[in-house]
Amino acid sequence: MTIRPMQPGEAALLARIHAAAFPGGGWDEGFFRSAGESAADRVLVEGEPALGLVVVRFLGDEAEILTIAAGRRRQGTGSRLLTGAMAAAKASGAESLFLEVSVANKAALALYDRFGFERVGLRRRYYGNGEDAAVLRRSLSGGT
Template identity: 35%
Template structure:
């Protein structure tokens, strides 16, 4: 598996993963294009490529000393293989490179697997956004302080 920066040419594969992994609240292609348009100024998006195809992607927003994990998606057949952890490690490293002192994210309250990964990486639950997702599911807000 190899990580590399996401480009607009990746959008067909990325959007297929987005719709498969987030059927109830998938981002539109226009939203994703907007994120990529801010790269590298305030955004950092990566894809994971295995066997010649994209199997995961992730994105970071960073401004001043604060960063936010925008998204992480890993195809089901590649979950539990370390791909998501590698992508999160890259986002944390990029946030540090950009001078962020802390990083935030929201995760579905019903996604215990993702919450466990984030906790393993040192994220702490700091609040709840009620009915955050389109289907009414709450979001758990999480934060991790970044050391130099």
């Protein structure tokens, strides 16, 4: 299934997907509407209607994944979204792609490990529930 940019009018659906992926911590429709309109951010989705999303922020020679969520798991959606995010970041001129992930999020850590992300930092008690965040980096200077 192909990865495509978010379309105007999809913000509510993306907020529902995000809320399901992050119970009690989903980002609202307003966030996705703003991100979709922002020159600094790219919202990529899979499916029609959308089944998953990733939000990438461009920061010059760095880019950051703000969030990623798959509405159905272990069917390759996360991998395809991550591949799309890496390609978009590289196309923007970024040399590195960063993200934060809870050290307790085994699914996401396994996904990022598979894609060659390396741990470059640890933010203790970063999340509201007290979990630590690992800061991961993927170089984009080689092949994606």
